[in-house]
Amino acid sequence: MSDHHQLQRRTDAEGFENPGLEPHRPRLSDRDPAAAKRVELQVVALFGVSVLASIVGVAGFFLFPAGVSLGTLRVGNTVLGVGLGLGFLGIGLGAIHWAKALMNTTEQVEERHPLRSDPATRAAAVAALEAGLDDTRIARRPLLKGALASALVFAPLPVLVPLVGNLTPDWDISRFARTAWRNKPEGAPGRRLATDPDDVPIRAADVTNGSVFHVIPHRLGELEGEEEFLNEKAKAVVLLVRMDPSEMTISPGREDWSYHGIIAFSKVCTHVGCPVALYEQNTKHLLCPCHQSTFDLANEARVIFGPANRPLPQLPISVDDEGYLIATSDFTEPVGPSYWERLK
Ligand code: FES
Structure with a gap:
């Protein structure tokens, strides 16, 4: 990993300047392996609820077929909807609980390399631009320059004028x-x-x-x-x-x-x-x-x-x-x- 591109892990204790976030406080699950295990089981239970709900939802689709009567259609749709809802809810709650109680909350800072190019590269780019500009002879031909500027100003008008015209409020609703x-x-x-x-x-x-x-x-x-x-x-x-x-x-x-x-x-x-x-x-x-x-x-x-x-x-x-x-x-x-x- 280069000097400029390294992933640093720092904690407040090591001097990381917290940009205003709550500092990380060790949780019970960080200190007590038994508590961490309990959290893990809770997350598993939530995912389990999700799996069960999804299965019930699919079962409802087959147990209450739509074509039988309006009543079965309603019950089938309800079971399917509740199963689908609980299925996603279980995943969401499980993921949140997992993230909050078990995942590492240590701040991570990835430093980027400088965006600015080195002086030689920048000088070469400027020289290339100047050479291109000189090639156009535009500096020595003001008429050409004026004509180009006019064309650039007028070209968007066929798009802009109708656009602005149509945006003009015409509130004659009557x-x-x-x-x-x-x-x-x-x-x-x-x-x-x-x-x-x-x-x-x-x-x-x-x-x-x-x-x-x-x-x-x-x-x-x-x-x-x-x-x-x-x-x-x-x-x-x-x-x-x-x-x-x-x-x-x-x-x-x-x-x-x-x-x-x-x-x-x-x-x-x-x-x-x-x-x-x-x-x-x-x-x-x-x-x-x-x-x-x-x-x-x-x-x-x-x-x-x-x-x-x-x-x-x-x-x-x-x-x-x-x-x-x-x-x-x-x-x-x-x-x-x-x-x-x-x-x-
Ligand atoms: S409900 Fe949309 S056009 Fe009538």
């Missing part, structure tokens, strides 16, 4: 709430709700209790170009359901947003925008298939499970003189993912 529902025929009380893709307006009388409709805004013909409509359609799509009004919780200000138990919510998941579509009639829960966010439609689509962190926006609806369902206004809050909430 634009996410502007959908095709805001457009309506001249003089009409609202825009009709229609089936997709047939574009057939929906009468309130046709929506029976428990039914679910995938709904889009009824086309406005000349009033709204085809391209504009297609661009807006995905954002405006809603899910229409009907339930017993007595089962619904309605907050103040939303009393006239539904019609005899018919309610409409945005179909765009507020997590990352997948279409929520799996409706369970009994529970009134709506599930997003992407990451299992679950919304309670009887309770204004509040999130009851999953990663979404706000309810699905509700579309205020009513009926017109002919009994067709209409949206009385656009959404009053942004539809779709709520990433902007984290940026606020």
Whole structure:
């Protein structure tokens, strides 16, 4: 081992300057071999618990097969999870106990060789750099130097400008709430709700209790170009359901947003925008298939499970003189993912 690269073992007693750590105090296990043996057995016991727990976990997987019933699936998963957890816990506790009670806690210092090169090597490096610089003739050609500097300054701009531009706060969140529902025929009380893709307006009388409709805004013909409509359609799509009004919780200000138990919510998941579509009639829960966010439609689509962190926006609806369902206004809050909430 070289002078510069030696592993030194020092103790406080030998003059090692402790950088603020607790000085090593001899433990019972350092002084008493019987105590050390006891600690060893404790560590072995912890590792043994880990082994046993892992075996029980694996046994649970076979003893309670997933395909038999929901009950066995639950028990099997629980045993597997507990076994796995205790298995790792035993290893962790055993390792910590081992390290704290048996391992050597003496400070060890490894001295490194100096990072600085010797003078001859450094002089040779500087000479090589200077020769290279001289080779470029840059010192004698200021025009070239200026052109190079300009090119280096301008080259990153195509990356930096859009980057900085996109980072500039654009907190007009209300634009996410502007959908095709805001457009309506001249003089009409609202825009009709229609089936997709047939574009057939929906009468309130046709929506029976428990039914679910995938709904889009009824086309406005000349009033709204085809391209504009297609661009807006995905954002405006809603899910229409009907339930017993007595089962619904309605907050103040939303009393006239539904019609005899018919309610409409945005179909765009507020997590990352997948279409929520799996409706369970009994529970009134709506599930997003992407990451299992679950919304309670009887309770204004509040999130009851999953990663979404706000309810699905509700579309205020009513009926017109002919009994067709209409949206009385656009959404009053942004539809779709709520990433902007984290940026606020
Ligand atoms: S997109 Fe719906 S839960 Fe993730």
